[in-house]
Amino acid sequence: MSDPTNKPEAAAAATGSAPPPSPLRGEDGRYPGQVRGGRTNNNVSPGLATQPATSQPHHVASDAPFYAGLAILSGFYVLLIVAMLGSDFAYTSPEHFSKALASPEIRYSILLSLFSCNLTAMLSLVVAVPLGYVMTRVAFPGKAVVDAILDIPVVLPPLVVGLSLLILFRTAPGRLFESTFESLTGMHITYAVPGVILAQFMVAAAFAVRTMRATFDQIPIRHEQVALTLGCSRWQAFRLVVLPQVGRGVLTAATIAWARALGEFGPILIFAGATRHRTEVLSTTVFLELSIGNIESAVAVSVLMVAVAMGVLILIRTLGQGERRPGSISGRGFGA
Amino acid sequence: MIEIQNLSLRNGSFALDGISLAVPAHRFAVLMGATGCGKTTLLEAICGLKTVASGAIHLAGRDVTRLRPAERGVGYVPQDAALFATMSVAENLGFALRVRRWPATEIRQRVDSLAQELGIAHLLDRRPLGLSGGEAQRVALGRALAARPAVLCLDEPLNALDADTRQEMVDLLKRVQASTGVTALHVTHDRAEAKQLGDVLFQFSEGKVTAAKPD
Structure with a gap:
């Protein structure tokens, strides 16, 4: 039953305090006309009594238009994604593939992409694990600022990331760093492979940090605290109790960083250039092939990247299955 | 023994101020207090998980x-x-x-004897996921006692248990405390539980800890 006059008392009962005396109430403390057990209290004024169910049943509008609206609006976008990828696959052919793969430039680009993505994923973990841990576990002054800084690479336009890196390496400290790096390794950074990796790393690491934060957030701090009382140093508690629990999160972070690195284009173009046999990665290949009117090769390489991306997606989903809150991790990292 | 002198600490907007408390060695003390009064924070301070602003904590005669x-x-x-x-239950116990x-064989011996004493010998190879509330608390108790600490801090360990398991755990806690001689400080909001368990009772209210009568 749902008698509106019941509400004040119900609310009072919920808070555990008695309602103030009211002139509206009868001696039994109930409101006139209040119903108990579905029966009408007879010795009260009829105006406040609940009506017996003689009136027409309340008409409820059909749910069909709502569901239809949901289906049309959601279906539109999902279909668009599928159609877009489907036409890629339809456009290309095995001949296009073999022709693309026969090109030494494209072979170099595949190898450089694999190499740079693997290295970027590893480097991203090197900073994401400690940063994720610090940001979930340690309180320090200026934490909000650091938090905001960590999101900058995610929201910054990719071209700006590349340009900013370029400017950084034209400053005095940047030049010093590059000349030191060059004397140690014999490699340039700007317009060279290390530049490709740094450009990928700047963005990929930010996504890895987000994933690691979400992972550490899921692990109760109590576990570490108990480990500390059981005789662990901070490092031991981290290594023996925390790290074994974040294995999947680390793999997910690495995979997301890897996928981000594979798709990176703007920063690489500006900071490392698009020189064939030198700084050409798969996204650069698509751009270069397209710019010389070789659409078949561009689409073949795109399809290759789509296939890899879908493989990565499946991997992340599978890794996410084991997490208690898969949605918090698997959804991250696939932006523009 | 556990001796807290004029302890003050801040925890966000929450503060404890001028808390004093003394539990004689080898006794089972219970600290009663309403939820949110700061019992857990006090235990965390004793364990070293919260930084103390002022005051002193002595455990087994040492300033810690x-x-x-x-x-x-x-x-x-x-x-x-x-x-x-x-980790498995055995690895938890031996952590x-x-x-x-410790050498692996000695860890195994200690884990086996703890498991016997706590009635969890059949669980040693299991993972914590899927243990009942009572089983999990027994493992947590064994893990805490493995290295034979002088002091045992228990934070409402019987809260999530059903009535039967609760009574078993009360008996077990008393028996284990008596056999190990550990100085125990158990916090609870449950007055009945406090009286069953404690041979020293404290009441935590309005920011002060006072001795409570065991009546």
Whole structure:
């Protein structure tokens, strides 16, 4: 039953305090006309009594238009994604593939992409694990600022990331760093492979940090605290109790960083250039092939990247299955 | 023994101010107080998990106020047991010994005898996931006692248990405390539980800890 006059008392009962005396109430403390057990209290004024169910049943509008609206609006976008990828696959052919793969430039680009993505994923973990841990576990002054800084690479336009890196390496400290790096390794950074990796790393690491934060957030701090009382140093508690629990999160972070690195284009173009046999990665290949009117090769390489991306997606989903809150991790990292 | 002198600390907007408390050695003390009064924070301060602003904490005759948790010689059983999910029950029980680099055979012996005493010998190879509330608390208790600490801090370990399991755990806690001689401080909001367990009772209310009568 749902008698509106019941509400004040119900609310009072919920808070555990008695309602103030009211002139509206009868001696039994109930409101006139209040119903108990579905029966009408007879010795009260009829105006406040609940009506017996003689009136027409309340008409409820059909749910069909709502569901239809949901289906049309959601279906539109999902279909668009599928159609877009489907036409890629339809456009290309095995001949296009073999022709693309026969090109030494494209072979170099595949190898450089694999190499740079693997290295970027590893480097991203090197900073994401400690940063994720610090940001979930340690309180320090200026934490909000650091938090905001960590999101900058995610929201910054990719071209700006590349340009900013370029400017950084034209400053005095940047030049010093590059000349030191060059004397140690014999490699340039700007317009060279290390530049490709740094450009990928700047963005990929930010996504890895987000994933690691979400992972550490899921692990109760109590576990570490108990480990500390059981005789662990901070490092031991981290290594023996925390790290074994974040294995999947680390793999997910690495995979997301890897996928981000594979798709990176703007920063690489500006900071490392698009020189064939030198700084050409798969996204650069698509751009270069397209710019010389070789659409078949561009689409073949795109399809290759789509296939890899879908493989990565499946991997992340599978890794996410084991997490208690898969949605918090698997959804991250696939932006523009 | 556990001796707290004029302890003050801040925890966000929450503060404890001028808390004093003394539990004689080898006794089972129970600290009663309403939910949210700061009982858990006080236990965390004893364990070294909260930084103290002023005052002193002595455990078994040692000033531990500035020591790290690992150096204090306390066993801590949190409310939710907080078992290490990636380790088996046996590995949980032996964790403190592994950190202390005991030889594997001695760890095994100690774990077996703890498991016998706590009635969890049949669970040793299981993972914490899927243990009942009572089983999990027994493992947490065994894990805390493995390295034979002088002091045992229990944070409402019986909260999530049903009535039967609760009574078993009360009996077990009393028996284990008596057999190990550990100085125990158990916090609870449950007056009946406090009277059943404690031979020293304290009441925590309005920011002060006072001795309570066991009537």
